[in-house]
Amino acid sequence: MSVDKAVAAWRDILGDTAVSADATAPELRPRTTSVSPHRQLVAVLRPSTAEQVIEVVRVAREQRVPLYPVSTGRNWGLGSRLPVRPGGALLDLSGLARIRAVDERGRYAIVEPGVSQAQLADHLRRHAPGLVPNVTGSTPNSSILGNLLERGTGFRRHRAEEVRGLEVVLGTGELIRTGLWAGEGDRQLHHYRHGLGPGLDQLFVQSGLGVVTAAVVDLVPVREELRLLMFSLSEPALPQVIDTVGELFTGDVLRSIVHIFNNKRIGSMSDSDEVPLWTGVVAVDGVAEQVAAVVPLVAERLTGAGAQVRVVDAEEAAADHDPLISAMFDVHAGRPSTAFLEGLHRAMGHEPPADLDALDETDIGYLACMPVVAVDGAAVTALIARVEAVCGRHGVAPALAVNPTGADYAEVVINLYFDRTDEAQTAAAHACNAELHERLYADGFRFYRVGIDAMDFVTHQDTAPWGAIGLIKQALDPDGVIAPGRYHRIDA
Numbered sequence: 001m002s003v004d005k006a007v008a009a010w011r012d013i014l015g016d017t018a019v020s021a022d023a024t025a026p027e028l029r030p031r032t033t034s035v036s037p038h039r040q041l042v043a044v045l046r047p048s049t050a051e052q053v054i055e056v057v058r059v060a061r062e063q064r065v066p067l068y069p070v071s072t073g074r075n076w077g078l079g080s081r082l083p084v085r086p087g088g089a090l091l092d093l094s095g096l097a098r099i100r101a102v103d104e105r106g107r108y109a110i111v112e113p114g115v116s117q118a119q120l121a122d123h124l125r126r127h128a129p130g131l132v133p134n135v136t137g138s139t140p141n142s143s144i145l146g147n148l149l150e151r152g153t154g155f156r157r158h159r160a161e162e163v164r165g166l167e168v169v170l171g172t173g174e175l176i177r178t179g180l181w182a183g184e185g186d187r188q189l190h191h192y193r194h195g196l197g198p199g200l201d202q203l204f205v206q207s208g209l210g211v212v213t214a215a216v217v218d219l220v221p222v223r224e225e226l227r228l229l230m231f232s233l234s235e236p237a238l239p240q241v242i243d244t245v246g247e248l249f250t251g252d253v254l255r256s257i258v259h260i261f262n263n264k265r266i267g268s269m270s271d272s273d274e275v276p277l278w279t280g281v282v283a284v285d286g287v288a289e290q291v292a293a294v295v296p297l298v299a300e301r302l303t304g305a306g307a308q309v310r311v312v313d314a315e316e317a318a319a320d321h322d323p324l325i326s327a328m329f330d331v332h333a334g335r336p337s338t339a340f341l342e343g344l345h346r347a348m349g350h351e352p353p354a355d356l357d358a359l360d361e362t363d364i365g366y367l368a369c370m371p372v373v374a375v376d377g378a379a380v381t382a383l384i385a386r387v388e389a390v391c392g393r394h395g396v397a398p399a400l401a402v403n404p405t406g407a408d409y410a411e412v413v414i415n416l417y418f419d420r421t422d423e424a425q426t427a428a429a430h431a432c433n434a435e436l437h438e439r440l441y442a443d444g445f446r447f448y449r450v451g452i453d454a455m456d457f458v459t460h461q462d463t464a465p466w467g468a469i470g471l472i473k474q475a476l477d478p479d480g481v482i483a484p485g486r487y488h489r490i491d492a
Contacts, residue, residue, distance in 0.1 A: 003042045006063035006089070010045055013055045018046040018095075030073075032080040033359050033366040035426050036453050039086040041068075048095040050167065050175060050213040056091065057211065058173045060481040067091045068483050069211045071113035071146030074139060077368035077415060078150075078451030080360050084485035094143075096213060104128040106189045107219050108164055113145045113212065117336040120144055124219070124334075131219040132334020134159065139357050140336030145215050151206050151449055155331045156256050156283065158405055162218035163201045164193040168210040171477025176200075181216060190216045206449070207469075208483030209476045220334055223285035227295050228312040228329055229302070231280045237306030238278055238384075239377025242404070244305040245282075246375035249407035253294060256283040256332070262400040264347075280307070283332040347399075348417060365418035367429050369436040372411055372448040375404045380412075383445055387414055390439050394432035411448055459489040 007021045020027055021043040028041045042065065047053050060067050066088030073081035073092065081090060097114030102124065111120060118140035120133045134154035136147055148159040165179030179195040193201075204210050233241055241260070248254045260280040280302075284294050299309045312320075317329035327339030341359070342352040348364050359366070373383050380402055391398045399415040416433055418425040430453075437447070437454045441461060450458045459466055466489040473480070473488050484490060 001064040001087075003063070003065055006059050006065040007043055009059040009063070010043065010056060010089075013052055013059070014045060014047055018048070020044040030081045031360045032082055033076050033362070033364055033420075034079055034368075034451065034453070035365055035420055035430070036079050036082055036451075039083050039452075041083070041090050042087065043089040044092055045089055046092045046095050050096070050169065053091070053093075053096075053169045053211055053213055054173055054175055057169050057171065057481065060089070061171070061173065061479045064479060064481070065089055066481050066484050067211070068486075069093055069113075071143035071149075072116065072141065073146075074142045074357065074359075075146070075150065075451075076138070076359055077366045078449070079453065082452055083483065084452045084455050085490070088481075088484070091211065093211075093213070099123050100214060102128050102131070102219075103189065104130060106191060107131060107221060108190050108216055109133075109219055110214055110216050111144050112214050113143055115144050116141045117144060121334060121336055128219075130222050132222060133336075134162065134218070134220050135331050135334055135336045137331060137337070137340040139341050140338060141357050144217065145212060148215065148217065149205055149212060153257065153403065153405065153411055155259070156220055156334075158257075159217075160202070160205050163205075164190040164216035164218065165195070166201055166204055166212050166216075167214040168204050168212050170210045171479060171482045175213075176210075179216065203472065203476075206487045208486035208488055209473060210482060222334070223287070225288045225291040226283060226285040226314065226329075226333060227291055228317070228332060229280075229282050229284065229295065229298055229309055230312055230325070230328070231302050231307040231309045233278045233280070233305075233307040235277050239381050240305040241278075241280070241302065241307050242375060242377040242380050242402070242410070244301050245404050246407050248298060248301060249375070249404065253297060254282060254284070256285070257406075258282040258404045260402045260404075262398075264397050264399040281328050281332075344417070348419070363420050365416075365420040365426055365429060367416040367418075367433045368451060369414040369416070369433055369440070369454075370412065370447055370449040371414070371440050371445045372409050373402075373445060375407060375410050380410065382443070383412065383440070386439060386443055386445075387436065390435050391416070391432055394428045394435070396429055396432045455485055455487070456490075459485075459487065 011019045027044050068083035068088050069091040070081050072094050093113035096112035098112050100110040102109045117135050124131050134156045136154050151160045165181035167177050169175050178200045179193050204212055245258050263277050284291055302309050317326050323339050327337040330337045341356045345352040373379050387398055396416050401413040402410050404410040416429045418429040446463055469488050
């Protein structure tokens, strides 16, 4: 491996200002809100086109210097911008920030890695007002593509299910396009997401098999009516509410993801002094007659399961003094909100700063454990009991969200907040997070997303056919230069 030769070649390709290789520069030693152990970086590279990425990968192969691609680097709680393994160059793709196309009739956009939630939402508001993005509760400046490739989830649906095609630079240096994008044509509307032959899109989700430089993603049509059902419940009612939600999905009554938060998670976002133990929210939208029929049915079923239900429309959300209500309505309507990030600061006793995106530079510590569980009240109850027992042993109060995405599974987000200036709190949070992964796995639960510190543990369990993934890695990235250790096993 010749780092010096690689850096010199990258400077020729990108220009001096787009390459940082000074070992003393702060960007080569990035701080993380998760306080993960530092992984050495040899350079930070900032290309602005897919063509430059091809050339960067060529040099990485020739000089055997690994690349770790990030979009905007806001993978908070899971490692932020840090790679899984040390010794590589950070490939910062935030400069690829074009919205290449929006097709209003086809309901899709073609976006590059640097395109943020706010950027796409603003573009659609001005140029295609009948469409909105499926947004998350993260910062408005987080990457659409970065979250998708981590198999993230928006408030309306799962982002990885929104892919209609990807543009990828493989570890061989070849640029490919998947789906019907593979063959451009006058009638190409990305209307058939599968393409012809083996489907390749999901190979590049949660993987180190290539560098994704653009994606064709679904957009959400603006419906005639939108209502939120906000519901609160006590701990004993949670299993029945979960089972009821599953039944409503099975009966095709609900089609939007349900989010159920514990008081630690929701309390930071609300200005109420009386926060219930569990708070849920789900959107119902469609034509007016459809919404008028579905909302009372869902409210009745949730009430029968032991929840207290409030129906919120746009006018009520705008007038409500509680920022939680307006923020929830905004994100379900496709409008990114800063309320959730502001709430994190308040939960830690800080006033939200002017630059909310500088979370990695604050004193706030933040780790995440993300198991998946069946939409089954007993299974969810067992998981929560295990989480609370583990966290109790470490003196950490978990901020929990249980998010049924449909009739089959719920994604669970376990956030651990701590003061990074307190060594004892930091050590306790890390020990707690490690034990959560180990104990939940031993109990039969699995994970839908993991951070850099849990990657080695997970990839040495039977959670995926890691041997077969290794064979694919050898074919598409024969020199192993794309994100070593990211969702594939490395045996040292």
